[in-house]
Amino acid sequence: MTTSSQSDTGLPLDMIIFGGMGDLAMRKLLPALYMAHLHGNLPPGTRIISTGRQEFGRDAYLAFVEEHSRSFISGGNFTEEAWRSFLQLLEFVRVDVQQDGLAALARVSRPGAERVFYLATAPSLFTTICGKLAEAGLVDANARVVLEKPLGRDLASAVEINEAVGKHFAESQIYRIDHYLGKETVQNLMVLRFGNSILEPLWRAPNISSVQITVAEDVGVGSRAGFYDSAGAMRDMVQNHLLQLLCIVAMEPPASLAPDAVRDEKLKVLRSLRRFSLAGIARDTVRGQYVRGVSGNQEVAGYLEERNVPADSSTETFVALRTYVDTWRWSKVPFYLRTGKRMQRRSSKIVVEFANPPFPLFPESPGGVANRLVIELQPEEAIKLQVMAKQPGSGMRMQQVALNLDLQSAFPQRRAEAYERLLIDVVRGRLTHFMRRDELEAAWEWVEPIINGWSTLAEKPYPYAAGTSGPSESFALLARDGFSWAE
Numbered sequence: 041m042t043t044s045s046q047s048d049t050g051l052p053l054d055m056i057i058f059g060g061m062g063d064l065a066m067r068k069l070l071p072a073l074y075m076a077h078l079h080g081n082l083p084p085g086t087r088i089i090s091t092g093r094q095e096f097g098r099d100a101y102l103a104f105v106e107e108h109s110r111s112f113i114s115g116g117n118f119t120e121e122a123w124r125s126f127l128q129l130l131e132f133v134r135v136d137v138q139q140d141g142l143a144a145l146a147r148v149s150r151p152g153a154e155r156v157f158y159l160a161t162a163p164s165l166f167t168t169i170c171g172k173l174a175e176a177g178l179v180d181a182n183a184r185v186v187l188e189k190p191l192g193r194d195l196a197s198a199v200e201i202n203e204a205v206g207k208h209f210a211e212s213q214i215y216r217i218d219h220y221l222g223k224e225t226v227q228n229l230m231v232l233r234f235g236n237s238i239l240e241p242l243w244r245a246p247n248i249s250s251v252q253i254t255v256a257e258d259v260g261v262g263s264r265a266g267f268y269d270s271a272g273a274m275r276d277m278v279q280n281h282l283l284q285l286l287c288i289v290a291m292e293p294p295a296s297l298a299p300d301a302v303r304d305e306k307l308k309v310l311r312s313l314r315r316f317s318l319a320g321i322a323r324d325t326v327r328g329q330y331v332r333g334v335s336g337n338q339e340v341a342g343y344l345e346e347r348n349v350p351a352d353s354s355t356e357t358f359v360a361l362r363t364y365v366d367t368w369r370w371s372k373v374p375f376y377l378r379t380g381k382r383m384q385r386r387s388s389k390i391v392v393e394f395a396n397p398p399f400p401l402f403p404e405s406p407g408g409v410a411n412r413l414v415i416e417l418q419p420e421e422a423i424k425l426q427v428m429a430k431q432p433g434s435g436m437r438m439q440q441v442a443l444n445l446d447l448q449s450a451f452p453q454r455r456a457e458a459y460e461r462l463l464i465d466v467v468r469g470r471l472t473h474f475m476r477r478d479e480l481e482a483a484w485e486w487v488e489p490i491i492n493g494w495s496t497l498a499e500k501p502y503p504y505a506a507g508t509s510g511p512s513e514s515f516a517l518l519a520r521d522g523f524s525w526a527e
Contacts, residue, residue, distance in 0.1 A: 051154040051182060052085030053467060056145065058137065058169055059160035060090020063263070064188065066108040068219075069160060072459035074113055077129065078122045079456075081464050089148060091135040101132035137161075137169050142176040149178060156466055158186040163197075167204035174208040186215045186466055189280050190271060194491070195484040202477045215466050216475040220281045220388075222458030222465075225421040226288065227473070229390070230302075232415075232423065234293050242394065244369040249409075250523050252376045252391040253285050255417075256383035258335060260506070261357070265348040272355045273327075277379040279487045283310065284475070286375060289390060290365045299471035303479060310482035314364040321493035326502065326514045328358030330382040333506030340382065340506045356501045357381045360514035361490075362521075376518060378525065382506035388417035391526040402436050410440070412526065421455075422446050 055073065057065050076082050090101065110123065133145050149155060155178060159166055166187060173179050185205065192198030205214060220226055233239060242248070255277060261268040268276065287306035294301040316324065331342035343349060343357050358380030365375060394411040412426040423445040428438040448455070456464070465473060502511035509515075509527065518524055 051083070051152065052087075052150065053083045054087050054089060054149050054153040054155045055158065055467075056089045056091065056149065056155060057158045057160055058091050058135075058165075060132070061092035061094060061096075061104065062160055064160045065090065066105070067112050068459045069158065069463070070105060070109045071112045072457060072463050074123070074126045075117060075456065075460045076464055076467075077126045078117065078119075081460075081467075082129075083154075083467065085153075086129055087131055087150075087153075088129050089131045089133055089145070091133050091137075091145065093134065093136045095134060096132050098130075098132055102127055102130060105130065137165055137172060142172045142178065146176040146178055154467075155180075155183045156186065157183065158188075160188050163187075163191060163201060166201050170205050170208045179208050183209070184213050184215060184466060184469075185209050186217055188217060190275055191216060191480055192484065193271065193275060195481060195488050198480055198484050202480070206477070211477060212471065214477070215471065216477075216480060217462055218280050218284055218475060219458040219462065220417075221284055221473040222460075222462040223417055223421070224455050224461075225415060225417050225423070226285065228423070229288050229415060233288075240293075245371050245373045247395055248373055248392055249395045250374050250376065250393045250521070251286075251289055252393070252523075252526055253282055253289070253378070253389075254391075254525070255281055255285075255379040255388045256386060256509075257379075257381050258383055258386045258507075260330070260340065260382050261343065261346055261349070265346045268357075269349050269353055269355045273357055273359045273379055273381070274487060274491055278359055278361075278377060279483050280475075282377045282379060283483050283486075285390060286313075286365075286377065289392070290367075290370055290375070292369070297472060299474075300476075302472050303476045307476070307479050307482055308367075309365060310479060310486060312365050312367050312370075313486050314366050315486065316363075316490055316493065318493050318496060321490055322497060324363070324517070325361040325490060325494075326359070326511060326517055327356035327494060327499075328360075328380060328504045328511040328514070329353075329355070329501035330357050330380070330506045331503045333382070333508065335382060335507040342506065343382075354500055356494075358383075358501070358504060358510050358514070360510065360517055362517055374521060374523075376523070376525075378510070378514060380504075380510050384507055384509050386419055389526075390415040390417070393523070393526075402438055414442075414526065420446075421448065 057069060059065060073088055096104070131148060133148050135142060135145055157173060159169055161169070170185065187205065192201055233243060287309045290309045291305040292308065294305045329343050332345065333340060344351055344353060360376070360378040363375050363377070364370065364373070392413040393409050396410050410428050414424040414426065416422045425443040426440050427443060429441045431437045431439045462473060502513050504511040509525070515525065
């Protein structure tokens with residue numbers, strides 16, 4: 041274990057997790073904090089205080105963590121000594137935020153500590169929690185609050201949450217987390233774009249013919265069915281993850297890497313996204329819902345067969361759409377977004393398709409896209425530039441080959457997971473990779489009319505078999521423009 045680092049304030053840290061017994065805390069937050077502790081990225085004197093409604097003493101809580109969180113730490117990073125020292129940082133305070141004040145939490149939290157409040161709860165509790173934190177005197181100039189998605193289910197509820205949290209925390213103290221912005225390859229996209237002069241002259245129309253952004257999951261809704269059915273793929277994935285990826289691809293170079301300089305440019309992209317008419321929604325969006333199929337070599341249930349899903353649900357588990365960023369740089373370049381559950385494979389990637397040469401000099405050339413930049417986010421992290429090369433032998437027949445930057449091989453040092461990286465950013469006061477209030481609201485302003493349009497059209501989602509690449513209508517969406525999804 042390495043020596044602990046300082047926070048930006050130099051104060052000891054009280055990391056307070058509301059919803060500290062929940063799935064997110066056990067699967068993601070505590071393993072991420074363990075890794076930060078293991079590698080010396082938590083300030084000296086750090087304590088991690090979890091809250092929940094359970095009548096747990098500290099020993100019972102630690103036993104719960106052993107049972108539900110330890111298994112999410114990879115074997116290569118686990119040592120008994122580090123785990124035992126990490127457990128020494130943990131505390132538990134029983135809190136029912138809907139019924140009780142936070143006096144018990146105030147007694148445990150140290151007056152001189154930097155407090156980070158991580159709200160890993162339903163968004164409906166954010167207002168209550170922030171109000172009670174202020175009443176208990178726990179909010180000061182060094183306090184920070186981390187808000188998990190989804191932040192609202194529409195523009196009005198997002199504004200309401202922002203207003204309520206903003207009564208007690210300054211905007212500079214609010215960290216709206218989107219774990220996709222913590223992925224190494226997503227952050228590398230900024231360097232790829234703005235640290236290499238070779239790409240910038242090409243990063244525009246007419247050199248780029250289309251952009252695809254895919255976030256595909258091979259799992260179903262599982263235990264999240266109750267939440268998911270009230271949200272759907274548009275609220276759960278497009279409004280945050282996919283739009284954030286689109287912003288990084290499409291943004292102009294910021295004046296600096298200061299948080300507001302970067303977020304100003306992302307906001308311009310969101311405000312430049314073309315709005316949909318009702319006819320445009322019908323033409324340029326596709327909703328799908330998975331039905332029984334084969335995934336991972338075994339038969340799996342359809343969405344309507346999942347536990348806690350109403351038998352007549354019309355919630356979408358798949359969305360594909362075409363949109364445009366109406367700026368000079370991106371004029372007439374289609375952006376295709378796609379996300380879904382129970383897809384053929386787990387894959388997140390950005391595909392930038394460059395325009396083909398204006399004249400086919402090589403008559404034996406295969407058809408299709410000559411040059412693509414493929415940025416793979418998961419399951420592997422890699423950047424591939426696909427170019428044409430001559431096949432060996434007589435004649436001038438070309439074949440597509442990839443110039444492959446395998447980030448794992450290029451950088452053999454350990455790579456922090458997204459939550460670990462973002463939690464360290466919170467501790468050190470780095471806001472660049474977190475959403476600002478106006479960003480969040482601009483995203484909802486674009487998404488909400490699409491959701492309302494679907495309600496007006498009252499059309500059922502297209503079925504697609506689990507274990508496939510989504511409904512055929514999503515392929516037709518690209519085919520009419522002469523493109524196809526890069527699988």
